[in-house]
Amino acid sequence: MTTQLTGQKMFLAGNWVxxxxxxxxxxxxxxxxxDTVPAASEEHMLMCIEEAKIGAKTAASMPVHERxxxxxxxxxxxxxxxxxxxxxxxxxxxxxxxxxTKEVARCVQTLRISAEEARRIHGETIPFDQMPGSENRVGxxxxxxxxxxxxxxxxxDPLNLVAHKVGPAxxxxxxxxxxxxxxxxxxxxxxxxxFVQAGLPPKVLSVITGYxxxxxxxxxxxxxxxxxxxxxxxxxxxxxxxxxxxxxISMELGSNSxxxxxxxxxxxxxxESTVSGAFWAAGQNCLGVQRVYIQDSIIAKFEKxxxxxxxxxxxxxxxxxxxxxxxxxxxxxxxxxxxxVNEAIEKGALLLTGGERNGAFYSxxxxxxxxxxxxxxxxxxxxxxxxxxxxxxxxEAIQRSNDVNYGLQAGIFTRDIEKAHSAIAKLxxxxxxxxxxxxxRIDTMPFGGVxxxxxxxxxxxxxxxxxxxxxxxxxxxxxx
Numbered sequence: 251m252t253t254q255l256t257g258q259k260m261f262l263a264g265n266w267v268x269x270x271x272x273x274x275x276x277x278x279x280x281x282x283x284x285d286t287v288p289a290a291s292e293e294h295m296l297m298c299i300e301e302a303k304i305g306a307k308t309a310a311s312m313p314v315h316e317r318x319x320x321x322x323x324x325x326x327x328x329x330x331x332x333x334x335x336x337x338x339x340x341x342x343x344x345x346x347x348x349x350x351t352k353e354v355a356r357c358v359q360t361l362r363i364s365a366e367e368a369r370r371i372h373g374e375t376i377p378f379d380q381m382p383g384s385e386n387r388v389g390x391x392x393x394x395x396x397x398x399x400x401x402x403x404x405x406x407d408p409l410n411l412v413a414h415k416v417g418p419a420x421x422x423x424x425x426x427x428x429x430x431x432x433x434x435x436x437x438x439x440x441x442x443x444x445f446v447q448a449g450l451p452p453k454v455l456s457v458i459t460g461y462x463x464x465x466x467x468x469x470x471x472x473x474x475x476x477x478x479x480x481x482x483x484x485x486x487x488x489x490x491x492x493x494x495x496x497x498x499i500s501m502e503l504g505s506n507s508x509x510x511x512x513x514x515x516x517x518x519x520x521x522e523s524t525v526s527g528a529f530w531a532a533g534q535n536c537l538g539v540q541r542v543y544i545q546d547s548i549i550a551k552f553e554k555x556x557x558x559x560x561x562x563x564x565x566x567x568x569x570x571x572x573x574x575x576x577x578x579x580x581x582x583x584x585x586x587x588x589x590x591v592n593e594a595i596e597k598g599a600l601l602l603t604g605g606e607r608n609g610a611f612y613s614x615x616x617x618x619x620x621x622x623x624x625x626x627x628x629x630x631x632x633x634x635x636x637x638x639x640x641x642x643x644x645x646e647a648i649q650r651s652n653d654v655n656y657g658l659q660a661g662i663f664t665r666d667i668e669k670a671h672s673a674i675a676k677l678x679x680x681x682x683x684x685x686x687x688x689x690x691r692i693d694t695m696p697f698g699g700v701x702x703x704x705x706x707x708x709x710x711x712x713x714x715x716x717x718x719x720x721x722x723x724x725x726x727x728x729x730x
Contacts, residue, residue: 258287258435260459261442262294263301264452269294273459275342275436278577278610279568284341287435290460295468298427298456299398303474305425305453306397312451317421318365323448325361328354328441335409335440337569342434343408344532346568346576357410357441360693363710364417371422371714378724389724395423396498396719397476400469402462402490404482405579406534408434412441414693415479416455418713420445427456429469433579435459462486470494477717481536484630484702491705500706500716502698504630505658506540507688508651510673511552512644513545515663519685521555524636527661527687529563529614532578533587533634537659537689540631542638543647549640556616556638557603563614577610578633584612587633591615594624602638628654644669652678658699659688680707 259266269288277284288294309317328335332354339350373392378384401415412428419426430438435457442457458465470478470490477498480490487503509527511520527539544552568576578584588607594617595601604615615635620627627637641647644664651660659681662673670684680699683690691697698707706716 258285258439258459260288260290260294261439261446261455261457262298263305263456264454267294273432273435273461275433277341278344278433278579278581281581281610285436287439287459290458290465292465292468294460295458295465296472298458299469299472299474301453302398302425302427302456305451305455306395308451309420309425309454310395310423312423314368314371317368317423320445320448320450321361321365321368321417321421324441324444324450325358325365327444327447328361329358332358335437338436338440339409340568340576342436343405344534344568344576344579346570346573348571348573349531353407353410356693357413360410360413360710361417363694364413364421367418367710367714368421370711371718373720376722376724386727386729387724388727389722391720391722393422393715393718394721396717397424398474399424399426399477399479399717400472400475401426401428402466402469402478402480402482403428403430403438405431405434406531406536408437409441410693411481412438414708414710414713416441416445418710419717420450420454421710422714422717424717425454427458427469427475429458429460429462429466432459432461467493479708479713479716487704498716500708500713501704502536502658502708503702503704504536504632505656505688505699505703506628506630506654507537507656507659507661508541508543508647508677509539509661509687510641510644510647510651510663511542511544511548512662512664512666512669513547514665515548516665516685517548517552517555520663521552521559523661523663523687525556525559525563527689528636529560529575529634530689532575532612534579534632535689536630537691538632539636539661539687539689541627541651542636543641543650544638545647546640546642549638553602553618553638560603560614560616565611565613575614575634578612579610581610583633584610587612587631587635590626590631590633591617591635594620594626597621597624599624604634630656644672648673648676652676655702656699657701658703659683659691661687661690
């Protein structure tokens with residue numbers, strides 16, 4: 251029996267558009283084709299940008315209450331059709347249906363928070379008379395939208411991470427062009443559908459599908475695009491920053507997040523949190539727990555409990571509600587992870603559980619005694635692999651946690667408030683979770699990292715700040 255493909259269209263400045271070339275969207279679980287999307291050309295992108303110039307003026311002129319109504323209506327549409335959205339996420343990506351359902355719920359919240367933040371784009375009065383000679387001047391500043399925003403989004407959260415760019419952009423009065431991950435474009439197109447149903451004016455939003463090598467540079471380098479917001483890998487991020495030119499750049503580039511377990515921790519909670527944090531979405535998560543530093547007095551007990559809990563993880567059909575973990579995004583990615591693990595084992599790492607690949611599936615894997623020279627100990631794994639290390643005390647754990655080029659988030663489990671504050675002050679990260687794993691986030695908090703984990707901060711309020719600029723207004727009064 252042959253699957254009937256609908257053949258999706260991309261959303262170009264308010265119109266659903268075909269292309270002469272199509273891209274196959276495959277389910278990583280069995281490599282079956284689930285649909286096709288257009289492969290946009292350079293001409294498509296240039297047309298998109300020209301239309302966005304008009305869209306930016308339309309968006310900037312929309313009153314706040316209209317922006318709020320549209321964004322809230324899009325959220326309501328997604329909520330009413332949540333099952334369709336969740337099935338799409340689970341079909342084109344790696345997430346299980348339970349993980350996908352949670353992502354849809356988060357997307358709804360992301361949009362609703364964006365609508366609320368639209369009413370909070372405030373300015374301030376400026377006391378110009380603080381300077382001698384300016385006694386007859388009064389004024390203020392307000393924030394205005396920057397214009398056209400280019401957004402490049404990843405595969406691991408194909409709906410909510412797109413919403414994290416689109417929601418704030420529209421709430422703050424900008425036009426936005428989204429280039430979603432080539433392997434997971436369907437969820438982004440469904441987000442565009444929600445905004446169409448919500449009554450978003452034409453030309454304000456585009457979701458243009460295609461290969462980054464063919465259309466990415468046009469979006470990144472075009473002078474009319476005043477900001478590029480990118481979530482993805484370090485190498486791509488560095489390339490974008492070199493090419494973008496004089497414009498705003500916001501980047502979240504991943505990490506290899508550490509979690510510290512001290513001897514006074516609630517061990518059961520620590521195990522449960524770090525296992526979940528390591529293997530959520532098959533470990534393809536920028537916040538995922540990669541390195542766990544355990545105080546040596548409890549290392550044996552922690553390792554045993556961690557391996558036991560990991561072995562209970564159910565891997566299989568991601569459309570089943572009984573499954574905890576599905577495949578990686580492709581067999582190629584699973585092979586990459588397999589090679590990293592094998593390199594570590596060859597150099598002396600101890601395999602505690604896992605280490606098996608079947609197509610795009612890679613079993614939840616736990617390694618101990620990983621030599622510092624291994625690639626897996628320094629770089630982002632982006633797969634279901636976690637490394638356990640023994641440390642003598644908090645100071646050693648902090649030093650080793652910081653000894654990498656990334657710094658997105660970290661976690662620490664302790665009942666000692668002074669040790670918690672020591673970790674807060676000394677860990678080089680953008681966020682630290684106390685008695686939780688690194689894999690904790692709500693959509694309102696400032697989100698981003700230091701070092702090579704990125705530039706700027708997301709989180710709705712903070713994205714709105716990035717997507718607007720202050721304009722100063724000063725009145726010179728004729729006061730006698």
